[in-house]
Amino acid sequence: MLKRLSPYLLFATVLLVGFTALGYWLVSTGRWTPANPSEAAYPIRGIDVSRHQGTINWDAVAASGVDFVYMKATEGGDWTDPEFVGNWNEAGRVGLARGVYHFFTFCRDADEQAAHALATQPPEAELPFVVDVEYGGNCEGFESVEHVRASLDRFMDIVTDSIGYDPAIYAVHSSYPDFIEGRYLGSPLWLQHVLWKPSAEGDRTWSIWQYSVTGTVPGIEGPVDLNVFNGDSTAFAAFQVSP
Structure with missing residues (x-):
């Protein structure tokens, strides 16, 4: 026979569920950023953007x-972000250090993706x-993890043969x-973790930490991803x- 939950246990369960839901809502809406690296520890700050940020006031x-x-x-073998060229030119005009990323699609031929990404870089x-x-x-229903690894x-x-260095990986x-x-031990790592500082295996280190996906920055309407570089201006x- 199932025993009835005591009022205290029931109250504690409801309280736990409530706090969990509240925490999720606070993080997902950007009202609370658990991982909040200080500028003293990480003085080099960055963002990453796409068409989802709309028109940006880069000044x-x-x-x-x-x-x-x-x-x-770029994404896959033929998609280019419609805001990319404008963002690139404007960010360069105001003097920001710029980089591009390609979203690797698990269900698209690697050669096609590389050709498209390199043509846009x-x-x-x-x-x-x-x-x-x-x-x-x-994409859903990709063949297998092993197949994606081989494609990657x-x-x-x-890409390495074309640009002359190991690409970074997000x-x-x-x-x-x-x-x-x-x-890919020669590739710099860009890792996401919104709760605490990321870590890699062994003595492998990360170069960029994406610590929020719901940040706010003047000139951008709505949420934007926030990042820090792992090092000082010399690094x-x-x-x-x-x-």
Whole structure:
């Protein structure tokens, strides 16, 4: 026979569920940022943007203290972000260090993706090219993790041969162990974690930490991703692929 929950246990359960729901709402709406790296520890601050941020006032962004910006340029084998060219030109005009990222699609041929990404990559990019590897927003029903790994290997080889250095990799906590952990050891890491500082396996370190996906920055209406660089201005200068 099932025992009835005591009033105290029932109250504690309801309270726990309520606090969990409240915490989720606060984080998802940007009202609470659990991971909030200090400017003293991480003085180089950045954002990443795409068409979802709409028209951006880049003068206001630069005046707010942002140092660098990554922009979504391409996805799959034929899609280009419609805001990319405008964002690229305007961010360059106000003097921000710029980089691009390609959203790697699990169900698209690696050669097609590499060709499309490379054709869109501006030669004057200051920051390393990034490949974004994550489950969120990706295709469903892909063949297997092993197949995606092989496809990503092919993509990385083509891009590395073309640009002359190992591309950086963006990953979240769910995609990192499946596709990145123990692999691409020459590639800088851009890791997301909104609760605490990210970590990689062994003595491997990260270069960029995306600590919020619901941040606010002057000049941008609505939420924007916030990032910090792992180092000072000297390290950041060394991280760049062109001055």
